[in-house]
Amino acid sequence: MNVIFENFALYRDGFFKTLLICAYAMVGSLVLGTILAGFRVSPVPPLRWIGTSWVNVFRNCPLTVVLFFCAFGLPEVGINGAYFWFSITALVLYTAAFVCEAVRSGINSVPAGQAEAARAVGLTFGQSLTTIILPQAIRTVVPPLGSVIIAMIKNSAIVGAFGVGGELFAVSDTLTGSRGEAALPVLTGIVIAYLLITLPAGAFLGWLERKVAIAR
Amino acid sequence: MRLRGLLVGTVTAALALSMTACGDKGNDAGTNPPVNTEAKFDEGTTMATLQKAGKVTIGTKFDQPLFGLKGLDGKPAGFDVEIGKLIAAKLGISADKIEWVETPSKIREEVIEQGKVDFVVATYTINAKRKERISFAGPYYEAGQDLMVKKDSDIAGPEALKAANAKVCSVTGSTPAEKIKEYVDPANVVLFDVYSKCADALRTGQVQAVTTDNVILLGLIDASKGEFKLVGKPFTKEPYGIGIKKGDTKFCEFIHKTLTDSPAEYEKAWKDTAGKVSPETPKLPTLATCS
The missing domain is CATH 3.40.190.10 (Periplasmic binding protein-like II)
Structure with a gap:
């Protein structure tokens, strides 16, 4: 286990890099996913089509393929940029599809009477969605959204293979590769680092769930 | 009838496959x-x-x-x-x-x-x-670490990378990936899991150079059909x-x-x-x- 202490700086930097990637990807996918869910339940057909196709495309594509298209497809059509942002883009595009479906299930769980009452007092679709439906819907989808986000954190491990240097999985490659360390202790360190992100995230979600719980 | 067509096709394909297999065996024995x-x-x-x-x-x-x-x-x-x-x-x-x-x-x-x-x-x-x-x-x-660049690039050696603010690609966990950090800012080192991705990144202009042992680069240059060239100044010894x-x-x-x-x-x-x-x-x- 000495390898973890000897290379502590490397682990620490990798930990923060992964944390940063996850933070950006989480915010991005939650915002985009909620917007897509709004699209899917909207009365405007083209918006519904966009939402439905998005979910069908990205939810059914392996993340590796999405990453591949971002990291190698975008430069191919002349869009050059940092691999860090390409990877976050891919994570957001992919995770948003799952967030969208979780949020949509929450929207469907809100009794239809709520929407009808909102319309009856003269709220527009946008107003009733943002002020009446979504606040109630989000409360019920905290647990599934939590699972989606934790899955996303673990999914972020593969961005190391797409040009993002220095994140946790790249750290393990560096240590086991050029430095020739044994894989098992190195990976144990990586697992601990991931748990340091996912366990508090899980605890926070549990707290959030109790905090926003409503009695129906 | 359709079934029969399918059958004929399969048999033909199988025959063709077995024939190529025979051809390969003949070649191997020679080498x-x-x-x-x-x-x-x-x-x-x-x-x-x-x-x-x-x-x-x-x-x-x-x-x-x-x-x-x-x-x-x-x-x-x-x-x-x-x-x-x-x-x-x-x-x-x-x-x-x-x-x-x-x-x-x-x-x-x-x-x-x-x-x-x-x-x-x-x-x-x-x-x-x-x-x-x-x-x-x-x-x-004995190989040596070298650089691969686009055919029209004027990067002449590892020392020129910093001045050009060039991004350099290599493979995660490899010795060359560590070594190149002596010549360029670590933030400009792009790492992939395999070299073929580096070659693609070089082609699309995401990076300006690829670095690893010269013999590995030779293979990539061979595959690039004249798009890339070797700088030809090995700066390490890799036995x-x-x-x-x-x-x-x-x-x-x-x-x-x-x-x-x-x-x-x-x-x-x-x-x-x-x-x-x-x-x-x-x-x-x-x-x-x-x-």
């Missing part, structure tokens, strides 16, 4: 080194065990053009593969009795320690850190060794004897593989002492 059927080894040595078993498991790369590249026929080919075949032949084992195992850079020590392979020939640089876990025979070849179980001195000595005794086979191995891109046959480097 394999002569098998030493009269080899005699002391009881209890690795050589005796392998000879008795009549087969050997060799680790090599499957994605390294010119050194170890698995082709459509499912068999790896390249200089490393030829060296592996040569050692097997001197053990009295013919090429068709070799089981090839893919050993990417990061698992090479593990597979040797766990005995999953008998030895590893996989563009494997000898260094002190690796020697703590395994032993090396050789070196059988390639054959990875064996730690402390197996007798096996190491046997490999050394094999290498020094077979200059003709060595030259042929080079000419048939990497020699197609770099025609000059390298001299066998001075072998290290076995320990």
